[in-house]
Amino acid sequence: MIPAMTEATTSPAPNQPRLPGDLAIWIFILAEMLVFAVFFTAYAFARAKDPALFNECQMTLDRNAGAINTLLLVTGSWFVVLAVQAAHRDDKAVIARHVALGMLCGAGFLGVKVVEYAAKFGAGISLSTNTFYMFYISLTFFHFMHVILGMVILSVIWNQARKGAYGRENCHGLESGAAYWHMVDLLWIILFPLVYVMR
Amino acid sequence: MQFKSQAVAKPYFIAAIGLFVGQILFGLILGAQYVLGDFLFPEIPFNVARMVHTNLLIVWLLFGFMGGAYYMIPEEAETELASPKLALAMFWIFLVAGALTIVGYLTVPYATLAELTGNNIIETMGREFLEQPLPTKLGIVVVALAFLFNITLTVLKGKKTAIAIVLLIGLWGLAVFFLFAFYNPVNIVIDKFFWWWTVHLWVEGVWELILGSFLAFVLIKTTGVDREVIEKWLYVIVTLTLITGIIGTGHHYYWIGTPEYWQWWGSIFSALEPIPFFAMTVFAFTMVNRRRREHPNKVAVLWALGTGVMAFLGAGVWGFLHTLSPVNFYTHGTQITAAHGHMAFYGAYVMVVLMMISYAMPIMRGRAANDQKSQVLEMWSFWLMTVAIVFITLFLTAAGILQVWLQRASDTPIPFMAAQEKIALFYWMREWTGVIFLVGLLLYIISFFVGKGEKAA
């Protein structure tokens, strides 16, 4: 990790081990994943203290919304992968379109989440209701903020892509943003079963 | 020195060191009062000594930050400072205001001081670390704004390097969060809640950006490692600091009347606060190991490495010791906190300011580095002060553990003052170690006056 810090840029070379995107974004991703790892673990152990409460409250969550959101994030990630692949084969025309489709999926996620929150807050549930809801709101809300940050990053990339900034020779920024977007997906893949389904 | 206007840093640095001496002297008075309750009473009561000790610390560090910024910004932006005259004027205003405040603390009872300085107009006084009378607080704002105006303008007309931008963000953040010093609601929970926005978001937020930026600057200059590499590290450190530090504020919200979820939020995020400090340690050592030149100023490099290690130990490790809410339930407001406070402030902020001074002062005095004799003496001061602070921390930690046991955890807890008497031995050891710290500081000052300049800058 440390020696790699001195590599200024990495250009795509076939069959050579290569970390896509910028090293700094990967350090950032690791830090974010560490925060979530601690949060997930804290949830699991807090649940172990009072499984009955967690099981009961879990039933009130909207599992369909959670599953739809998984599909949206997975598909959004997939579109962004296609954008990166397009950049690798220098197919500049479709990059922006795929990034836009990825963002559309992200927007869909946020929309579903807002409806879900509205129902919960409408029912008078808050951070102080009990430990389960504290975790449910904190975890999903921190993740929500990460989706928003991912969307901001994607919008910058989309703007650049429309100007034709990315191609085979220059996909560093695109790959960095894509890696962050996939992390948002990865976190939800753990979060959804953990908070919505596992009992 | 590349730019003439960098010289305005000099008076700031001199004032910083002068006030540092004052802080340590009051620290010794304070330490003595822990074991000799009526020492210097009624001339300097405990609460006044404590106020002077902590306020001087903050003020001299601010002098150091401003001096460091005035030195660094022209060199980074590759242009003269926007207004050296303004910088010099602000220096005198800040110094006089600071001195008057301390004189006020020492000569008039605090309540009278509050009356004399218009505390009834906006009540801001009487809160730990923010004890300054209203005129002083306003003075700080004026000085800070003029200072920020000055350096921001300099960066705007010159080159905008990542290091300079990070420093600007740190210093603007410092000014913005100070504004919460003027917000003093009647509800004591809300008061405390926002009080931490100044206190915590300074030392565990924006000040870390200042620290990172100074460290990056001196490492670029002394190691010759590519700017691109150093900037990448700086970005990582800044991000880690903000991810962990902002919500990490929650570790102050466990027992002040805020909702319970803060125990989770505070524990989870602040448990990760050592990471940026660890990154800084790795950063400093990696860069020095990869150095492409042997800079003659060895002692500045020593301070840089020292701040990397001691910040991690003091802020990271000693912070983590009592940051989780189940632990903090027992330890809050004990000598554990004092142990952490001493080593963290020394390791992170004292050392980084001394590093800046150590690097910049010889250059401002017309040489790349001080001669061998002076540097050796300064290294002695480095080790004396650092080892002394390590032992102060260890003694206070021992005192704290005992205090927690006697006063809170045992089956037959005893009252606060009774517990204090039982741990007096550690206070005595801390006090004598403090004397060694003072010796180190005096050697530091003497090192400026021995030897002749080695190389022309």
Place this chain on the structure above:
Amino acid sequence: MLKVLKNPAHRAWLVLIVATGITWYLGEIGAYGTAAIVAMLVIAFIKGRLVILDFMELRTAPWLWRILLEGWLIVVGGLILLAYWISLK
């Protein structure tokens, strides 16, 4: 159809969709207990690994990065399993 599946991203997407459906279904039938927990964690591990290897494109990255990310999945999954095992006792 088979040609489409040559692209690892398409394959991964398909598996992810199906796996999400399985987890959702397990929720719908009210699956609980050791078997359900292990099944869901295994599914999450497979999904996470696909995202890491085929979406993040770490399959061809230096081994250190694969270890870090896949290790994260294993550690998080393991700790969750441990906590759930404690809750079942």
